[in-house]
Structure formats: C-alpha cells, structure tokens
Amino acid sequence: HPDEKLRATAFRSLRQVSEDILPYALQLAKDSSAFVRREVAAALRDMSFENKKDILLSLAAQYDGEDRWYLETLGSAMDADADIWYNELTTLFADSNAKKSLNWRKPMADFAWRLHPVNAVNDLTQRAADSLLPVDERRRMITALAFVNDKNAALALFSLAEKVKDVKDQAVYWLSFRQSNDWFSLLDWSKIKLNTAYERKLAAMKVKRE
Numbered sequence: 001h002p003d004e005k006l007r008a009t010a011f012r013s014l015r016q017v018s019e020d021i022l023p024y025a026l027q028l029a030k031d032s033s034a035f036v037r038r039e040v041a042a043a044l045r046d047m048s049f050e051n052k053k054d055i056l057l058s059l060a061a062q063y064d065g066e067d068r069w070y071l072e073t074l075g076s077a078m079d080a081d082a083d084i085w086y087n088e089l090t091t092l093f094a095d096s097n098a099k100k101s102l103n104w105r106k107p108m109a110d111f112a113w114r115l116h117p118v119n120a121v122n123d124l125t126q127r128a129a130d131s132l133l134p135v136d137e138r139r140r141m142i143t144a145l146a147f148v149n150d151k152n153a154a155l156a157l158f159s160l161a162e163k164v165k166d167v168k169d170q171a172v173y174w175l176s177f178r179q180s181n182d183w184f185s186l187l188d189w190s191k192i193k194l195n196t197a198y199e200r201k202l203a204a205m206k207v208k209r210e
Contacts, residue, residue, distance in 0.1 A: 004033035011039050022051065029058045037062065038073045045077040049084060052077065056085075057092055065106035075114035082117040089115075101126050102133070109137065116144040118152070125156040128171075129164050139170045146174035151186045154178070158192065 001007055007028070014024050025040045041059050044052040060074055078085040093108040101123035104112070109127070112120050127133060128141040142160065145153050154175070161171035172194065179189055 004031075004035050007031065007033065008036050008039045011036065011043070015043055022047075022055070025055050029055045030062075034062070034064075034067050034070050038070050041070075041073045041077045049081050053088070057088060060089060060107075060111070061092060063107045063110070065110060071110050071114055075111070078115060082115040083119045086112070086115055086117045086120050102130050109140075113140055113144045116148050118148055118150045121145065121148055121150065121152045121156055124148075124153075125160065128160055128167055131166075135166055138167050142167055142170045142174060146178055149182050149186075154183050154186045158187070158194075161194070 001010075011024060011028060015021050018024065021043055025043055028036055028040050031037050031040075037059050041056065044056060056074065056077055063070055063074065089108060089111050093105060093111075101112070104127070112123060112127075116124065124141045124145050128138045128145065130138065142157065145157050145160075157171050157175055157178075161168050161175060164171070175183075175192075175194060179187075
C-alpha cells in the first residue's frame, strides 16, 4: 500500500495475531519508509540476538544519520547486548576511510553515542580528544563516556578534563555529576584534584542563568 501509516498499522496488527513475526519483519526491513522500518525495529526489541541480528543490521545500514527517532528505536533494540552490537556495527560501517574511530561517518558516531558500551571507551575517548573534529561532536562523545558505568570511562574523562582544554568544562561537569551517583565507587575521589561539590554548584548556577 502506498500509505506508510497503513503499512505500519498492518504490521502492528500482525504482531498481535502472529506467533512468528520474523518473516513479516524480514519483508518490511527494506521498506522505503523509515517510519515502517522503525516499527520493525521496535518489534524485534525483546527477541534474542541470534533471531534479530540480520534484520537489525539491515535496518542499521539504512540509518541516514539524521532521523533521531530511528536511531533511538534501533538503540533500544540493541541495548541488551550493546557490546556485541557495537562490534557488529563497527564492522558494518567500516570502509577504507572509516576503519578508525577518528574517521567514522556520522551513522557510526551516532550509534556509538547512543549505545556507549564499555568496549567503546577507547574510541569515544579518541574522538573526544581529536582537535580536528567539531567541538560539538567532541562534547557529544564526552556525554557518551559519562554514561558508561565503568572505571575506564571515569579515568578517560578525568584525563580529558586535565589535558584537553576545549572540552574541559564538559568533562569536569560530568565528573562532578557522576561522582555523586554511579561513579562514586569507581575512583578514589580523595586523590582526584577536583572540587566536585563546587563544580556541581557552579553547574546549577549556570543552568539558572540560562
């Protein structure tokens, strides 16, 4: 049917009555509409990695680097095995010009930001420190690092705060914020030369002014 909304609605109806949605998901994985393909990704969220791997990779390959709803739906379908999906995606998007994180195309950078698994820490850190990338992109990588609940991410963010001037404020903000919750037990904060209480207060004041 030419109406994407009707195709999406029909697929939702099939999900309610079909015991095996995979054949229909496979058929619609190449649909011309990102709206329909997003419905397919949502339907696969709770399936096993093995069952949804090929279809989700096909959907990921069609991400244009612009549709944030599409990215979020795919990310939600990949969250349970984010580290495995990250490896699959780096292979999917690798080419002669994008084998290293510094040369990623936007779709791969977006997936790294959305999934932020532990095994992405080195890549995220490299992009955050690369002066050739736009500052906004580097700050986005800082934010991704801040949501990795791992000691290496905390250490990486601390190193960036110390050594990389143009992302220092962003790194310090996230260090201060995360020290008060999930990262509290990851580092010996008494040895960190950072007044986290002051930085949190300063950030709050900036928010009020804005």
